[in-house]
Amino acid sequence: DSGVTQTPKHLITATGQRVTLRCSPRSGDLSVYWYQQSLDQGLQFLIQYYNGEERAKGNILERFSAQQFPDLHSELNLSSLELGDSALYFCASSKTGELFFGEGSRLTVL
Amino acid sequence: DQQVKQNSPSLSVQEGRISILNCDYTNSMFDYFLWYKKYPAEGPTFLISISSIKDKNEDGRFTVFLNKSAKHLSLHIVPSQPGDSAVYFCAALLSGTYKYIFGTGTRLKVLA
Numbered sequence: 001d002s003g004v005t006q007t008p009k010h011l012i013t014a015t016g017q018r019v020t021l022r023c024s025p026r027s028g029d030l031s032v033y034w035y036q037q038s039l040d041q042g043l044q045f046l047i048q049y050y051n052g053e054e055r056a057k058g059n060i061l062e063r064f065s066a067q068q069f070p071d072l073h074s075e076l077n078l079s080s081l082e083l084g085d086s087a088l089y090f091c092a093s094s095k096t097g098e099l100f101f102g103e104g105s106r107l108t109v110l
Numbered sequence: 111d112q113q114v115k116q117n118s119p120s121l122s123v124q125e126g127r128i129s130i131l132n133c134d135y136t137n138s139m140f141d142y143f144l145w146y147k148k149y150p151a152e153g154p155t156f157l158i159s160i161s162s163i164k165d166k167n168e169d170g171r172f173t174v175f176l177n178k179s180a181k182h183l184s185l186h187i188v189p190s191q192p193g194d195s196a197v198y199f200c201a202a203l204l205s206g207t208y209k210y211i212f213g214t215g216t217r218l219k220v221l222a
Contacts, residue, residue: 002153031208042114042214043154043199056208090153098144099201099210101153 003027006091006102014110018079021105025072025093031055032074033099034066037088049074081109113137114202116213124221129187131216133200136181140202140211145174145185148197148215157198158185190220 003026013019025032034046045058049068060066063081068074078085086109092099115134123129131145141162146154160167160174160183167174173186187194197215204211 002155004153033208033210035212042112042116043201043212045209045211048208050208058209092153097142098156098159099154100156101146103151103153 002100002102004091004093004100004102006089006105008105009103010106010108012108012110013081015081015083017081017109018077019081019107021076021078021089021091021107023074023076023091023093023102025074025091026095026100029093029095029100030072031094032068032072033092033094034060034074034076035090035092035101037090037104038084038086043090046076078107081107083109085109112214113140114200114211114213116198116200116216118216119214120217120219122219122221123190125192126189129185129190129194129218129220131185131187131198131200131218133183133185133213134181135183135202137202137204137211138181139205141205142203143174143176143183144201144203144210145172146199146201146212147194148199154199187218190218192220192222194218195220 005024030051035043046060048056088104092101144159145157148154
């Protein structure tokens with residue numbers, strides 16, 4: 001158990017819809033990262049927050065947005081969903097150096 | 111543009127032998143490298159890391175080697191055990207940023 005909690009574990013929705021994925025970091029970790037893993041692909045970096053502020057941005061689509069709240073949990077919002085958005089979405093938290101990952105949220109867009 | 115590459119999608123090794131997983135990178139601004147292991151239906155778990163100022167780091171059965179001139183790192187697992195069967199990702203941290211770039215992974219199968 002990494003200490004990072006992600007909900008929901010599975011989500012099935014239709015094209016055009018909007019979903020929110022939630023992440024609670026390890027106790028004491030101020031950084032939260034979001035990654036996307038599509039079929040047979042590596043982990044694509046989306047965005048990183050530190051203590052409520054956006055610190056780094058990767059290949060995140062304009063349809064996607066994220067935020068980190070004062071209690072340090074983070075949400076990833078995915079809107080106008082397309083079939084190609086079907087993937088595993090991982091959240092990770094960090095204090096120094098290593099990233100600790102949650103179990104992921106599997107999104108299926110039909 | 112894949113800055114971190116794992117060119118072998120899969121690898122099979124006999125139990126007790128050495129497993130060598132390779133990773134190449136293109137950006138000389140990476141200064142910290144990590145290996146993660148991932149089992150199905152679980153998130154990646156941290157294995158071992160190495161700073162760019164070192165060329166080797168050991169932790170039990172796991173050793174990571176870094177060759178900066180070749181922009182290459184490798185993970186050695188000795189001896190390999192069936193429980194090591196998983197997907198292994200290498201990752202690199204871009205200096206001065208918080209961006210960890212991951213490779214596409216290598217699926218290791220250790221045969222009993």
